[in-house]
Amino acid sequence: MKLSEVLVKPILTEKANAQQDSLHRYAFKVSRKANKLEIKKAVEEFYGVNVIDVNTAVVPGKNKTRYTKKGFVKGQKPSYKKAMVTVAKGENIDLYSNI
Numbered sequence: 001m002k003l004s005e006v007l008v009k010p011i012l013t014e015k016a017n018a019q020q021d022s023l024h025r026y027a028f029k030v031s032r033k034a035n036k037l038e039i040k041k042a043v044e045e046f047y048g049v050n051v052i053d054v055n056t057a058v059v060p061g062k063n064k065t066r067y068t069k070k071g072f073v074k075g076q077k078p079s080y081k082k083a084m085v086t087v088a089k090g091e092n093i094d095l096y097s098n099i
Contacts, residue, residue, distance in 0.1 A: 006034045006042040010095045011082065023086065026093050030056070030083045039083045047093045053086040 010016075011027035019025040030039055036054040043051050061079040065072050087093065 001031065001033060001038055003038070003042040003045055006031055006038050007046065008080075012095065019084075020092070024089060024092070025084050025086045026095070028083045028085060030081050032058070032081045034081070034083075036083075039085065043085050043087075043093075049091045049093060050088040051085055052088055055084040055086075057082050057084075 008029040008031060011029055013027075016027040019027070026043075028039070028043070034042075036056060039056070040051045040054050043049065058081050059079060062077045063074070064077055065074050067073075
Protein backbone atom coordinates (compact mmCIF):
# COMPACT_ATOMS: atom_id res chain seq x y z
CA MET A 1 0.00 0.00 0.00
CA LYS A 2 1.29 3.48 -0.90
CA LEU A 3 2.07 5.75 2.04
CA SER A 4 -0.06 8.53 0.56
CA GLU A 5 -3.13 6.25 0.78
CA VAL A 6 -2.60 5.30 4.44
CA LEU A 7 -3.58 8.56 6.17
CA VAL A 8 -7.04 9.83 5.22
CA LYS A 9 -7.35 12.86 7.53
CA PRO A 10 -6.61 13.96 11.09
CA ILE A 11 -9.37 13.76 13.70
CA LEU A 12 -9.88 17.19 15.29
CA THR A 13 -12.15 16.80 18.31
CA GLU A 14 -11.98 18.16 21.84
CA LYS A 15 -10.79 14.85 23.21
CA ALA A 16 -8.12 14.48 20.52
CA ASN A 17 -6.90 18.05 21.12
CA ALA A 18 -6.66 17.42 24.87
CA GLN A 19 -4.55 14.31 24.24
CA GLN A 20 -2.25 16.26 21.92
CA ASP A 21 -1.33 18.61 24.76
CA SER A 22 -1.02 16.15 27.63
CA LEU A 23 0.00 12.81 26.10
CA HIS A 24 1.60 13.84 22.75
CA ARG A 25 -0.96 11.59 21.04
CA TYR A 26 -2.55 12.45 17.70
CA ALA A 27 -5.63 10.85 16.12
CA PHE A 28 -5.94 10.06 12.42
CA LYS A 29 -8.57 8.48 10.24
CA VAL A 30 -6.71 5.82 8.26
CA SER A 31 -7.38 3.30 5.52
CA ARG A 32 -9.08 0.06 6.63
CA LYS A 33 -6.29 -1.97 5.00
CA ALA A 34 -3.41 -0.14 6.71
CA ASN A 35 -1.49 -1.85 9.50
CA LYS A 36 0.45 -0.29 12.38
CA LEU A 37 3.82 -0.41 10.63
CA GLU A 38 2.48 1.40 7.56
CA ILE A 39 0.78 4.02 9.74
CA LYS A 40 4.01 4.64 11.67
CA LYS A 41 6.05 4.99 8.49
CA ALA A 42 3.49 7.36 6.90
CA VAL A 43 3.33 9.69 9.92
CA GLU A 44 7.12 9.79 10.24
CA GLU A 45 7.54 10.60 6.55
CA PHE A 46 4.78 13.20 6.19
CA TYR A 47 5.26 15.07 9.48
CA GLY A 48 8.96 14.46 10.24
CA VAL A 49 8.51 13.20 13.81
CA ASN A 50 9.59 10.08 15.69
CA VAL A 51 6.64 7.79 16.44
CA ILE A 52 6.82 5.82 19.68
CA ASP A 53 3.52 3.93 19.63
CA VAL A 54 0.52 3.31 17.35
CA ASN A 55 -2.86 2.12 18.61
CA THR A 56 -5.67 1.31 16.17
CA ALA A 57 -9.41 0.80 16.50
CA VAL A 58 -12.22 0.16 14.05
CA VAL A 59 -15.07 2.54 14.84
CA PRO A 60 -18.41 0.90 13.96
CA GLY A 61 -20.99 2.70 11.84
CA LYS A 62 -23.95 4.25 13.62
CA ASN A 63 -27.60 3.99 12.66
CA LYS A 64 -29.20 7.35 11.91
CA THR A 65 -32.88 8.21 11.53
CA ARG A 66 -34.62 11.48 10.80
CA TYR A 67 -38.19 12.47 10.33
CA THR A 68 -39.18 14.02 6.97
CA LYS A 69 -42.39 14.58 4.99
CA LYS A 70 -42.20 11.00 3.75
CA GLY A 71 -41.86 9.67 7.28
CA PHE A 72 -38.83 8.21 8.95
CA VAL A 73 -35.73 7.93 6.78
CA LYS A 74 -33.27 5.35 8.07
CA GLY A 75 -29.64 5.05 7.14
CA GLN A 76 -26.24 4.16 8.48
CA LYS A 77 -23.00 6.13 8.73
CA PRO A 78 -19.98 4.19 7.46
CA SER A 79 -17.46 2.59 9.80
CA TYR A 80 -13.82 3.65 9.71
CA LYS A 81 -10.43 2.83 11.18
CA LYS A 82 -8.86 5.22 13.67
CA ALA A 83 -5.19 5.37 14.66
CA MET A 84 -3.87 7.00 17.83
CA VAL A 85 -0.22 7.89 17.23
CA THR A 86 2.09 8.78 20.14
CA VAL A 87 5.11 10.88 19.18
CA ALA A 88 8.37 11.39 21.08
CA LYS A 89 8.40 13.88 23.93
CA GLY A 90 9.30 17.38 22.80
CA GLU A 91 8.00 16.85 19.24
CA ASN A 92 4.64 17.93 17.89
CA ILE A 93 2.60 17.89 14.70
CA ASP A 94 1.03 21.12 13.43
CA LEU A 95 -2.32 19.89 12.09
CA TYR A 96 -3.70 23.41 11.58
CA SER A 97 -1.03 24.64 9.16
CA ASN A 98 -2.94 23.58 6.02
CA ILE A 99 -6.26 25.17 6.97
